Amino acid sequence: MAGFLTDWRQRATGKALAVVRPSTTEEVASIVKLCHKFSVPVVPQGGNTSLVLGSIPDNSGKAIVLSLARLNKIRSVDALNNTMTVEAGCILKNVQDAAADADRLFPLHLASESSCTIGGNLSANAGGEAVLRYGNTRELCLGLEVVTAQGDIWSSLRGLRKDNSSYDLRDLFIGAEGTLGIITAAVLKLFPRPKATLTALAALNTPHDALLLLARTLSHCNGALTGFELMSNYSLQLVHKHFPQLHFPLPLEHPQYALLELSDSESDQHATALLEKTLGEAIEAGEVIDATVATSIAQSKGIWQLRENISAAQAHEGKNIKHDISIMPSRIADFIATTDALLQQHFPGCRMVTFGHLGDGNLHYNVSAPEGISADEFIGRQAEVNRVVYDSVYRFQGSIAAEHGVGAMKRDEIRAYQPAVEIRLMQTIKQALDPDNLMNPGKVV
Numbered sequence: 001m002a003g004f005l006t007d008w009r010q011r012a013t014g015k016a017l018a019v020v021r022p023s024t025t026e027e028v029a030s031i032v033k034l035c036h037k038f039s040v041p042v043v044p045q046g047g048n049t050s051l052v053l054g055s056i057p058d059n060s061g062k063a064i065v066l067s068l069a070r071l072n073k074i075r076s077v078d079a080l081n082n083t084m085t086v087e088a089g090c091i092l093k094n095v096q097d098a099a100a101d102a103d104r105l106f107p108l109h110l111a112s113e114s115s116c117t118i119g120g121n122l123s124a125n126a127g128g129e130a131v132l133r134y135g136n137t138r139e140l141c142l143g144l145e146v147v148t149a150q151g152d153i154w155s156s157l158r159g160l161r162k163d164n165s166s167y168d169l170r171d172l173f174i175g176a177e178g179t180l181g182i183i184t185a186a187v188l189k190l191f192p193r194p195k196a197t198l199t200a201l202a203a204l205n206t207p208h209d210a211l212l213l214l215a216r217t218l219s220h221c222n223g224a225l226t227g228f229e230l231m232s233n234y235s236l237q238l239v240h241k242h243f244p245q246l247h248f249p250l251p252l253e254h255p256q257y258a259l260l261e262l263s264d265s266e267s268d269q270h271a272t273a274l275l276e277k278t279l280g281e282a283i284e285a286g287e288v289i290d291a292t293v294a295t296s297i298a299q300s301k302g303i304w305q306l307r308e309n310i311s312a313a314q315a316h317e318g319k320n321i322k323h324d325i326s327i328m329p330s331r332i333a334d335f336i337a338t339t340d341a342l343l344q345q346h347f348p349g350c351r352m353v354t355f356g357h358l359g360d361g362n363l364h365y366n367v368s369a370p371e372g373i374s375a376d377e378f379i380g381r382q383a384e385v386n387r388v389v390y391d392s393v394y395r396f397q398g399s400i401a402a403e404h405g406v407g408a409m410k411r412d413e414i415r416a417y418q419p420a421v422e423i424r425l426m427q428t429i430k431q432a433l434d435p436d437n438l439m440n441p442g443k444v445v
Contacts, residue, residue: 001016001018001019001065003048004016004019004045004048004056004065004067005056005057005065006056007048007050007053007055007056008048008049008050008051008112009051009315011053012053012056013056014043014056014057014058014059015057015058015059015060015061016043016057016061016063016064016065017040017061017062017063017064018064018065019064019065019067020064020065020066020067021067021069021070022066022068022070022071023070023071024071025071025087025145025147025153025184025185026153028066028068028071028147028182028184029147029151029152029153030151031064031066031151032066032147032148032149032150032151032182033150033151034151035064035438036149036150036151036436036438039436039438040062040063040064040438041057041062041063041064041437041438041439041440041441042063042064042066042182042438042439042440043055043056043057043063043064043065043066043178043440044066044068044119044123044178044182044183044439044440045065045066045067045068045069045120046067046068046069046088046089046116046117046118046119046120046121046123047069047091047112047115047116047117047120049112049115049116049120050120050124050404050405050407051322051324051404051407052324052401052404052405052406052407052408052409052410053407053408053409053443054123054124054177054178054405054406054407054408054409054440054443055120055178055407058408058441058442063441066182067089068087068088068089068117068119068182068184069089069117070089071087071088071089071090071119071184071185072087072089072090072091072094073086073087073090074086074087074090074094074095074098075087075185077098077099077102077104077190078159079102079103079104079190081159082104082189082190082191082192083142083159083187083188083189083190084098084099084102084104084106084187084188084190085157085159085185085186085187085188086098086118086185086186086188087118087119087184087185088117088118088119088120088122088182088183088184088185088186089117089118089119090117090118091113091114091115091116091117092108092110092112092113092114092116092117092118092121093113093114095118095188096108096109096113099190100193102190103193104190104191104192104193105190105191105192105193105194106140106188106189106190106191107130107133107134107140107191107226108121108126108128108130108134108137108140109128109129109130110126110128110129111308111311118186118188119182119183119184119186121137122137122138122141122144122173122174122175122183122186123173123174123175123176123177123178123183123405124137124175124177124403124404124405125137125138125174125175125403125405126403127357127360127362127402127403128357128403129226129227129229129261129357130226130227131357131359131360131362132225132226132227132228132357132359132360133223133225133226133227133263134191134226136403137174138171138174138175139189140188140189141170141174141186141187141188141189142158142159142160142161142187142188142189143155143156143157143158143159143160143170143186143187144156144157144169144170144173144174144183144185144186144187145157145183145184145185145186146173146181146182146183146184147181147182147184148181148433149180149181149433149434149435149436149438149439153184154169154181155185156169156170157185157186157187158187159187172429172433175405176444177405177406177407177440177443177444178439178440178443179430179434179439179440179441179443179444179445180429180430180433180434180439181433181434181439182439192265194263194264194265195264195265195266195267195268196262196263196264196266196267196268196270196271197226197261197262197263197264197271197300198261198262198264198268198271198272198275198293198294198300199259199260199261199293199294199299199300199303199304200259200260200261200275200279200291200292200293200294200303201249201250201257201258201259201260201291201292201303201306202257202258202260202279202282202288202289202290202291203250203251203254203256203257203288203289203290203291204254204255204256204257204258204287204288204289205254205255205256205289206255206256206333207230207256207332207333207336207337207358208333209256209287209288210230210256210258210333210358211329211330211332211333211358212282212285212287213258213260213282213287213288214228214258214329214358214359216278216281216282216285216287217260217278220274220277220278220281221262221274221275221278224262224263224264224265224271224274225260225261225262225359226261226262226263227259227260227261227357227359228258228259228260228261228357228358228359229258229259229307229355229356229357229358229359230256230257230258230332230354230355230356230358230363231256231257231258231259231306231307231310231355232255232256232257232352232353232354232355233252233253233254233255233256233257234351234352234353234354235310235313235353235354235355236248236252236257236306236310237252238310238313238314238316238317238353239306239309239310239313240252241313241317242309242312242313242316242317243305243309243312243313246302246305246306246309247302248306249292249294249299249302249303250290250291250292251290254289254290258358259303259304259306259307260275262274262275272293275293276293279291279293307355310353310355310364311364314353314366314368317368318368318369318375319375319376319378319379320353320366320367320368320369320375321366321367321368321378321379321382321385321386322364322366323363323364323365323366323367323386323389323390323393323400324362324364324401324402324403324404325362325363325365325389325393325398325399325400325401325402326360326361326362326363326398326399326401326402327361327363327393327396327398328361328396328397328398329358329359329360329361331396331397331398332358332361332363334396335363335392335393335396335398336354336363336365338392338396339365339388339389339392340352342388342392343367343385343388343389346384346385346388347367347370347378347381347384347385348370349370349371349372349373350367350368350369350370350378350385351367351368351369351370351371352365352366352367352368353366353367353368354366361398361402362402362403363402365389367385367389386413390413390416390417393417394417400413400414400417401414405444406443406444407443407444408442408443411442411443411444411445423445426444426445427445430445
Protein backbone atom coordinates (compact mmCIF):
# COMPACT_ATOMS: atom_id res chain seq x y z
CA MET A 1 0.00 0.00 0.00
CA ALA A 2 3.00 2.31 0.48
CA GLY A 3 2.90 3.84 -2.98
CA PHE A 4 -0.72 4.90 -2.46
CA LEU A 5 -0.11 6.47 0.95
CA THR A 6 2.95 8.65 0.37
CA ASP A 7 2.72 11.94 -1.50
CA TRP A 8 4.56 12.75 -4.74
CA ARG A 9 7.26 14.83 -3.02
CA GLN A 10 7.88 12.14 -0.35
CA ARG A 11 7.08 14.55 2.46
CA ALA A 12 4.06 12.91 4.07
CA THR A 13 2.62 9.42 4.51
CA GLY A 14 -0.92 8.66 5.63
CA LYS A 15 -2.73 5.52 6.76
CA ALA A 16 -5.70 3.70 5.26
CA LEU A 17 -7.96 0.73 5.95
CA ALA A 18 -7.39 -0.51 2.41
CA VAL A 19 -6.66 0.45 -1.17
CA VAL A 20 -9.45 -0.45 -3.58
CA ARG A 21 -8.95 -0.53 -7.35
CA PRO A 22 -12.27 -0.65 -9.24
CA SER A 23 -12.28 -1.04 -13.03
CA THR A 24 -15.74 0.37 -13.87
CA THR A 25 -17.91 3.28 -12.86
CA GLU A 26 -20.46 0.84 -11.48
CA GLU A 27 -17.83 -0.68 -9.21
CA VAL A 28 -16.87 2.80 -7.98
CA ALA A 29 -20.54 3.47 -7.21
CA SER A 30 -20.88 0.18 -5.31
CA ILE A 31 -17.81 0.94 -3.22
CA VAL A 32 -19.02 4.43 -2.39
CA LYS A 33 -22.46 3.14 -1.41
CA LEU A 34 -20.86 0.64 0.93
CA CYS A 35 -18.63 3.33 2.45
CA HIS A 36 -21.63 5.65 2.83
CA LYS A 37 -23.55 2.91 4.63
CA PHE A 38 -20.74 2.33 7.14
CA SER A 39 -19.47 5.95 7.33
CA VAL A 40 -16.04 5.15 5.86
CA PRO A 41 -14.21 8.14 4.32
CA VAL A 42 -13.04 7.81 0.71
CA VAL A 43 -9.86 9.36 -0.70
CA PRO A 44 -9.97 9.30 -4.53
CA GLN A 45 -6.59 8.95 -6.22
CA GLY A 46 -5.37 9.09 -9.80
CA GLY A 47 -1.63 9.23 -10.48
CA ASN A 48 -0.92 10.50 -6.94
CA THR A 49 1.00 13.47 -8.37
CA SER A 50 -0.61 16.09 -6.12
CA LEU A 51 1.84 18.68 -4.77
CA VAL A 52 -0.48 19.84 -1.96
CA LEU A 53 -1.23 16.54 -0.16
CA GLY A 54 -4.52 16.28 -2.01
CA SER A 55 -4.50 12.59 -2.91
CA ILE A 56 -3.33 10.76 0.22
CA PRO A 57 -5.27 9.97 3.42
CA ASP A 58 -4.61 11.49 6.82
CA ASN A 59 -3.05 9.58 9.72
CA SER A 60 -6.31 8.42 11.32
CA GLY A 61 -6.38 5.16 9.32
CA LYS A 62 -10.16 5.39 9.00
CA ALA A 63 -10.35 6.01 5.23
CA ILE A 64 -9.92 3.87 2.15
CA VAL A 65 -7.93 4.99 -0.87
CA LEU A 66 -9.98 4.56 -4.04
CA SER A 67 -7.54 4.31 -6.94
CA LEU A 68 -8.98 5.10 -10.35
CA ALA A 69 -5.94 3.77 -12.22
CA ARG A 70 -7.87 0.82 -13.71
CA LEU A 71 -10.54 3.10 -15.20
CA ASN A 72 -8.18 3.80 -18.08
CA LYS A 73 -10.22 3.32 -21.25
CA ILE A 74 -10.59 5.84 -24.04
CA ARG A 75 -14.26 5.25 -24.71
CA SER A 76 -14.61 7.14 -27.97
CA VAL A 77 -13.06 9.75 -30.25
CA ASP A 78 -15.35 11.97 -32.33
CA ALA A 79 -13.07 13.80 -34.74
CA LEU A 80 -15.95 15.65 -36.42
CA ASN A 81 -17.17 16.98 -33.06
CA ASN A 82 -13.58 17.52 -31.89
CA THR A 83 -14.20 15.57 -28.69
CA MET A 84 -12.88 12.51 -26.89
CA THR A 85 -14.57 10.59 -24.07
CA VAL A 86 -12.08 9.12 -21.62
CA GLU A 87 -12.12 7.49 -18.20
CA ALA A 88 -10.61 9.23 -15.22
CA GLY A 89 -7.65 6.89 -14.85
CA CYS A 90 -6.30 7.59 -18.34
CA ILE A 91 -2.71 8.85 -18.23
CA LEU A 92 -2.51 12.34 -19.74
CA LYS A 93 0.22 11.33 -22.22
CA ASN A 94 -1.96 8.49 -23.51
CA VAL A 95 -4.80 10.95 -24.10
CA GLN A 96 -2.45 13.25 -26.02
CA ASP A 97 -1.29 10.31 -28.15
CA ALA A 98 -4.84 9.13 -28.87
CA ALA A 99 -5.75 12.63 -30.01
CA ALA A 100 -2.70 12.70 -32.29
CA ASP A 101 -3.72 9.33 -33.78
CA ALA A 102 -6.99 11.00 -34.82
CA ASP A 103 -5.03 13.96 -36.27
CA ARG A 104 -6.19 16.14 -33.42
CA LEU A 105 -4.58 17.97 -30.49
CA PHE A 106 -5.35 17.70 -26.80
CA PRO A 107 -3.38 20.73 -25.57
CA LEU A 108 -2.95 20.08 -21.85
CA HIS A 109 0.79 19.65 -21.17
CA LEU A 110 2.34 19.15 -17.74
CA ALA A 111 5.75 18.03 -16.53
CA SER A 112 4.03 15.00 -14.93
CA GLU A 113 2.05 14.06 -18.06
CA SER A 114 3.51 10.55 -18.19
CA SER A 115 2.08 9.71 -14.76
CA CYS A 116 -0.77 12.11 -13.93
CA THR A 117 -4.34 11.17 -14.86
CA ILE A 118 -7.23 13.02 -16.45
CA GLY A 119 -9.34 12.60 -13.30
CA GLY A 120 -6.63 14.25 -11.24
CA ASN A 121 -6.15 16.98 -13.84
CA LEU A 122 -9.87 17.77 -13.67
CA SER A 123 -10.08 17.51 -9.89
CA ALA A 124 -7.28 20.06 -9.48
CA ASN A 125 -8.24 22.10 -12.58
CA ALA A 126 -4.64 21.72 -13.75
CA GLY A 127 -3.01 24.49 -15.76
CA GLY A 128 0.23 23.66 -17.52
CA GLU A 129 2.13 25.20 -20.38
CA ALA A 130 -0.61 26.16 -22.85
CA VAL A 131 -3.17 27.94 -20.66
CA LEU A 132 -2.44 31.21 -22.44
CA ARG A 133 -4.06 29.87 -25.62
CA TYR A 134 -6.28 26.97 -24.56
CA GLY A 135 -7.21 27.63 -20.92
CA ASN A 136 -7.08 25.46 -17.79
CA THR A 137 -8.45 21.91 -17.73
CA ARG A 138 -11.91 23.30 -16.91
CA GLU A 139 -11.98 25.00 -20.33
CA LEU A 140 -10.99 21.72 -21.99
CA CYS A 141 -13.93 19.71 -20.60
CA LEU A 142 -17.45 19.58 -22.00
CA GLY A 143 -19.04 16.95 -19.76
CA LEU A 144 -18.47 14.65 -16.80
CA GLU A 145 -19.50 11.35 -15.31
CA VAL A 146 -19.44 11.51 -11.51
CA VAL A 147 -20.18 9.17 -8.62
CA THR A 148 -21.80 11.24 -5.88
CA ALA A 149 -21.08 10.97 -2.16
CA GLN A 150 -24.15 8.71 -1.84
CA GLY A 151 -23.01 6.35 -4.59
CA ASP A 152 -25.31 7.59 -7.36
CA ILE A 153 -23.99 8.01 -10.91
CA TRP A 154 -24.54 11.37 -12.61
CA SER A 155 -23.59 11.60 -16.27
CA SER A 156 -23.41 14.56 -18.63
CA LEU A 157 -21.20 12.94 -21.27
CA ARG A 158 -22.99 14.67 -24.11
CA GLY A 159 -20.19 16.61 -25.82
CA LEU A 160 -22.33 19.73 -26.15
CA ARG A 161 -20.82 23.21 -26.32
CA LYS A 162 -24.12 24.90 -25.51
CA ASP A 163 -26.36 23.50 -22.78
CA ASN A 164 -28.21 25.79 -20.37
CA SER A 165 -30.72 23.20 -19.20
CA SER A 166 -29.57 23.20 -15.56
CA TYR A 167 -27.10 24.58 -13.06
CA ASP A 168 -23.52 24.14 -14.21
CA LEU A 169 -22.91 21.04 -12.11
CA ARG A 170 -19.85 20.12 -14.18
CA ASP A 171 -17.87 23.09 -12.91
CA LEU A 172 -18.74 22.28 -9.30
CA PHE A 173 -16.82 19.01 -9.53
CA ILE A 174 -13.92 20.34 -11.61
CA GLY A 175 -11.39 21.83 -9.20
CA ALA A 176 -13.12 20.37 -6.13
CA GLU A 177 -10.27 17.89 -5.54
CA GLY A 178 -12.61 14.97 -4.92
CA THR A 179 -14.37 16.62 -1.97
CA LEU A 180 -17.83 16.65 -3.60
CA GLY A 181 -17.81 13.42 -5.60
CA ILE A 182 -15.58 11.20 -7.73
CA ILE A 183 -15.03 11.99 -11.41
CA THR A 184 -15.01 8.71 -13.36
CA ALA A 185 -15.09 9.92 -16.98
CA ALA A 186 -15.07 13.12 -19.05
CA VAL A 187 -15.71 14.49 -22.52
CA LEU A 188 -12.64 16.49 -23.54
CA LYS A 189 -12.23 19.12 -26.24
CA LEU A 190 -9.91 18.42 -29.13
CA PHE A 191 -8.38 20.91 -31.57
CA PRO A 192 -6.90 20.81 -35.06
CA ARG A 193 -3.21 19.93 -34.99
CA PRO A 194 -1.04 22.94 -35.78
CA LYS A 195 0.91 22.88 -39.03
CA ALA A 196 3.99 24.21 -37.23
CA THR A 197 5.22 24.57 -33.66
CA LEU A 198 8.13 26.93 -33.02
CA THR A 199 10.10 27.52 -29.81
CA ALA A 200 12.42 30.38 -28.90
CA LEU A 201 14.51 31.43 -25.92
CA ALA A 202 15.11 35.10 -25.11
CA ALA A 203 17.47 36.68 -22.57
CA LEU A 204 16.23 39.76 -20.68
CA ASN A 205 17.24 42.08 -17.89
CA THR A 206 14.04 42.19 -15.83
CA PRO A 207 10.59 40.58 -15.47
CA HIS A 208 9.19 43.93 -16.65
CA ASP A 209 11.03 43.46 -19.96
CA ALA A 210 9.41 40.03 -20.18
CA LEU A 211 5.99 41.65 -19.85
CA LEU A 212 6.85 44.06 -22.66
CA LEU A 213 7.93 41.12 -24.82
CA LEU A 214 4.72 39.26 -23.96
CA ALA A 215 2.59 42.23 -25.00
CA ARG A 216 4.57 42.63 -28.22
CA THR A 217 4.26 38.93 -29.08
CA LEU A 218 0.53 38.88 -28.39
CA SER A 219 0.11 41.92 -30.63
CA HIS A 220 2.16 40.47 -33.50
CA CYS A 221 1.26 36.79 -33.24
CA ASN A 222 -2.22 36.98 -31.71
CA GLY A 223 -3.71 33.48 -31.28
CA ALA A 224 -0.54 31.72 -32.42
CA LEU A 225 1.20 32.28 -29.06
CA THR A 226 0.74 29.03 -27.13
CA GLY A 227 3.18 29.41 -24.23
CA PHE A 228 5.22 32.13 -22.56
CA GLU A 229 7.41 31.02 -19.66
CA LEU A 230 9.60 33.13 -17.36
CA MET A 231 12.75 31.64 -15.81
CA SER A 232 15.19 33.40 -13.50
CA ASN A 233 18.95 33.00 -13.91
CA TYR A 234 19.23 31.10 -10.62
CA SER A 235 16.54 28.64 -11.75
CA LEU A 236 18.56 27.78 -14.82
CA GLN A 237 21.83 27.73 -12.88
CA LEU A 238 20.35 24.88 -10.85
CA VAL A 239 19.40 23.05 -14.04
CA HIS A 240 22.93 23.53 -15.39
CA LYS A 241 24.40 22.23 -12.13
CA HIS A 242 22.28 19.09 -11.85
CA PHE A 243 21.66 18.37 -15.55
CA PRO A 244 24.95 19.33 -17.20
CA GLN A 245 24.12 17.20 -20.25
CA LEU A 246 21.42 19.68 -21.31
CA HIS A 247 22.44 22.25 -23.91
CA PHE A 248 22.02 25.96 -23.15
CA PRO A 249 21.57 27.80 -26.46
CA LEU A 250 22.30 31.23 -24.91
CA PRO A 251 25.03 32.29 -22.46
CA LEU A 252 23.83 31.70 -18.90
CA GLU A 253 24.80 35.21 -17.79
CA HIS A 254 21.61 37.23 -18.04
CA PRO A 255 19.15 37.95 -15.18
CA GLN A 256 15.98 36.55 -16.79
CA TYR A 257 14.95 34.30 -19.65
CA ALA A 258 11.68 33.86 -21.51
CA LEU A 259 10.58 30.75 -23.40
CA LEU A 260 8.11 31.40 -26.20
CA GLU A 261 6.15 28.84 -28.21
CA LEU A 262 4.06 29.52 -31.30
CA SER A 263 1.60 27.04 -32.82
CA ASP A 264 0.85 28.13 -36.35
CA SER A 265 -1.98 26.97 -38.59
CA GLU A 266 -0.17 27.91 -41.81
CA SER A 267 3.46 26.76 -42.07
CA ASP A 268 6.93 26.66 -40.52
CA GLN A 269 7.94 29.56 -42.73
CA HIS A 270 5.03 31.71 -41.56
CA ALA A 271 5.69 30.94 -37.88
CA THR A 272 9.42 31.61 -38.27
CA ALA A 273 8.83 34.94 -39.99
CA LEU A 274 6.39 36.02 -37.26
CA LEU A 275 8.68 35.08 -34.41
CA GLU A 276 11.89 36.43 -35.90
CA LYS A 277 10.22 39.75 -36.71
CA THR A 278 8.84 40.03 -33.17
CA LEU A 279 12.14 39.18 -31.48
CA GLY A 280 14.07 41.48 -33.81
CA GLU A 281 11.88 44.42 -32.93
CA ALA A 282 12.15 43.57 -29.22
CA ILE A 283 15.95 43.56 -29.43
CA GLU A 284 15.92 46.93 -31.21
CA ALA A 285 13.59 48.33 -28.51
CA GLY A 286 15.93 47.14 -25.74
CA GLU A 287 13.41 44.69 -24.29
CA VAL A 288 15.49 41.64 -25.23
CA ILE A 289 19.26 41.24 -24.91
CA ASP A 290 19.67 38.13 -27.04
CA ALA A 291 17.45 35.43 -28.53
CA THR A 292 17.54 32.16 -30.42
CA VAL A 293 14.85 30.31 -32.36
CA ALA A 294 14.90 26.51 -32.46
CA THR A 295 15.47 25.19 -35.98
CA SER A 296 14.57 21.55 -35.30
CA ILE A 297 12.29 19.45 -33.13
CA ALA A 298 15.34 18.33 -31.14
CA GLN A 299 16.35 21.94 -30.40
CA SER A 300 12.79 22.79 -29.41
CA LYS A 301 12.63 19.84 -27.01
CA GLY A 302 16.01 20.88 -25.63
CA ILE A 303 14.74 24.35 -24.77
CA TRP A 304 11.64 22.91 -23.11
CA GLN A 305 13.79 20.50 -21.11
CA LEU A 306 15.51 23.48 -19.48
CA ARG A 307 12.14 24.71 -18.25
CA GLU A 308 10.72 21.32 -17.31
CA ASN A 309 13.75 20.26 -15.28
CA ILE A 310 13.74 23.26 -12.93
CA SER A 311 11.63 21.45 -10.33
CA ALA A 312 13.80 18.33 -10.55
CA ALA A 313 16.94 20.46 -10.19
CA GLN A 314 15.49 22.04 -7.05
CA ALA A 315 14.82 18.59 -5.62
CA HIS A 316 18.45 17.57 -6.28
CA GLU A 317 19.65 20.77 -4.62
CA GLY A 318 17.64 20.08 -1.46
CA LYS A 319 14.38 20.94 0.21
CA ASN A 320 12.88 24.33 -0.56
CA ILE A 321 9.71 26.24 0.20
CA LYS A 322 7.35 26.21 -2.78
CA HIS A 323 4.60 28.66 -3.68
CA ASP A 324 2.17 28.13 -6.54
CA ILE A 325 0.62 31.57 -6.86
CA SER A 326 -1.36 33.60 -9.35
CA ILE A 327 -0.92 37.32 -9.98
CA MET A 328 -2.30 39.42 -12.82
CA PRO A 329 0.49 39.38 -15.45
CA SER A 330 0.59 43.18 -15.49
CA ARG A 331 1.60 43.18 -11.80
CA ILE A 332 4.02 40.26 -11.70
CA ALA A 333 7.18 42.36 -12.15
CA ASP A 334 6.19 44.62 -9.24
CA PHE A 335 5.24 41.60 -7.12
CA ILE A 336 8.62 39.93 -7.67
CA ALA A 337 10.57 43.11 -6.87
CA THR A 338 8.51 43.87 -3.75
CA THR A 339 8.39 40.33 -2.36
CA ASP A 340 12.04 39.57 -3.09
CA ALA A 341 12.97 42.64 -1.04
CA LEU A 342 10.66 41.64 1.83
CA LEU A 343 12.11 38.13 1.97
CA GLN A 344 15.66 39.47 2.03
CA GLN A 345 14.71 41.70 4.97
CA HIS A 346 13.30 38.79 6.95
CA PHE A 347 15.59 35.98 5.71
CA PRO A 348 18.88 37.56 4.51
CA GLY A 349 20.62 35.56 1.81
CA CYS A 350 17.65 33.39 0.88
CA ARG A 351 17.79 32.30 -2.74
CA MET A 352 14.82 32.72 -5.08
CA VAL A 353 13.88 30.09 -7.64
CA THR A 354 11.36 32.06 -9.67
CA PHE A 355 9.78 30.63 -12.81
CA GLY A 356 6.37 29.98 -14.28
CA HIS A 357 3.68 30.67 -16.81
CA LEU A 358 3.97 34.43 -17.25
CA GLY A 359 1.35 34.49 -19.98
CA ASP A 360 -1.45 33.51 -17.57
CA GLY A 361 0.05 34.97 -14.38
CA ASN A 362 0.91 31.65 -12.67
CA LEU A 363 4.23 31.98 -10.85
CA HIS A 364 6.19 29.25 -9.09
CA TYR A 365 7.83 31.43 -6.48
CA ASN A 366 10.12 29.16 -4.49
CA VAL A 367 12.54 30.03 -1.70
CA SER A 368 15.75 28.13 -0.92
CA ALA A 369 17.91 28.35 2.18
CA PRO A 370 20.76 30.89 2.30
CA GLU A 371 24.29 29.55 1.82
CA GLY A 372 25.56 27.99 5.03
CA ILE A 373 22.11 27.20 6.45
CA SER A 374 20.81 23.64 6.18
CA ALA A 375 17.67 23.01 4.16
CA ASP A 376 16.01 21.30 7.14
CA GLU A 377 16.69 24.30 9.39
CA PHE A 378 15.24 26.66 6.78
CA ILE A 379 12.17 24.44 6.21
CA GLY A 380 11.52 24.84 9.93
CA ARG A 381 10.71 28.48 9.18
CA GLN A 382 8.29 27.65 6.39
CA ALA A 383 5.28 29.19 8.16
CA GLU A 384 7.16 32.50 8.48
CA VAL A 385 8.22 32.45 4.84
CA ASN A 386 4.69 31.58 3.72
CA ARG A 387 3.27 34.47 5.69
CA VAL A 388 5.55 37.00 3.97
CA VAL A 389 4.78 35.59 0.52
CA TYR A 390 1.05 35.08 1.01
CA ASP A 391 0.54 38.49 2.59
CA SER A 392 2.25 40.02 -0.44
CA VAL A 393 0.09 37.94 -2.81
CA TYR A 394 -2.98 39.23 -0.99
CA ARG A 395 -1.81 42.85 -1.30
CA PHE A 396 -1.36 42.34 -5.03
CA GLN A 397 -4.90 40.87 -5.25
CA GLY A 398 -3.62 37.45 -6.28
CA SER A 399 -4.31 33.84 -5.28
CA ILE A 400 -2.14 31.55 -3.13
CA ALA A 401 -3.45 28.49 -5.01
CA ALA A 402 -3.02 28.68 -8.78
CA GLU A 403 -2.72 25.32 -10.56
CA HIS A 404 -1.68 22.84 -7.85
CA GLY A 405 -4.88 23.17 -5.85
CA VAL A 406 -5.49 23.52 -2.11
CA GLY A 407 -5.38 19.94 -0.81
CA ALA A 408 -4.54 19.57 2.87
CA MET A 409 -1.46 21.77 2.66
CA LYS A 410 -3.27 25.08 2.03
CA ARG A 411 -6.64 24.24 3.58
CA ASP A 412 -6.11 26.41 6.64
CA GLU A 413 -4.13 29.07 4.78
CA ILE A 414 -6.97 29.99 2.44
CA ARG A 415 -9.22 30.87 5.36
CA ALA A 416 -6.95 33.85 6.12
CA TYR A 417 -7.23 35.24 2.59
CA GLN A 418 -10.61 34.25 1.14
CA PRO A 419 -13.64 36.40 2.02
CA ALA A 420 -15.71 34.90 4.84
CA VAL A 421 -18.80 34.79 2.63
CA GLU A 422 -16.86 32.73 0.05
CA ILE A 423 -15.80 30.21 2.69
CA ARG A 424 -19.42 29.95 3.91
CA LEU A 425 -20.68 29.34 0.38
CA MET A 426 -18.09 26.60 -0.11
CA GLN A 427 -19.12 24.99 3.18
CA THR A 428 -22.78 25.18 2.17
CA ILE A 429 -22.07 23.37 -1.10
CA LYS A 430 -19.98 20.75 0.69
CA GLN A 431 -22.73 20.18 3.25
CA ALA A 432 -25.36 19.86 0.54
CA LEU A 433 -23.47 17.32 -1.58
CA ASP A 434 -21.48 15.47 1.10
CA PRO A 435 -23.27 16.02 4.43
CA ASP A 436 -21.34 13.21 6.16
CA ASN A 437 -17.95 14.57 5.05
CA LEU A 438 -16.84 11.26 3.56
CA MET A 439 -15.40 12.57 0.28
CA ASN A 440 -11.67 13.29 0.65
CA PRO A 441 -12.09 14.77 4.16
CA GLY A 442 -9.60 17.33 5.39
CA LYS A 443 -9.00 18.77 1.93
CA VAL A 444 -9.95 22.20 0.54
CA VAL A 445 -12.80 23.09 2.94
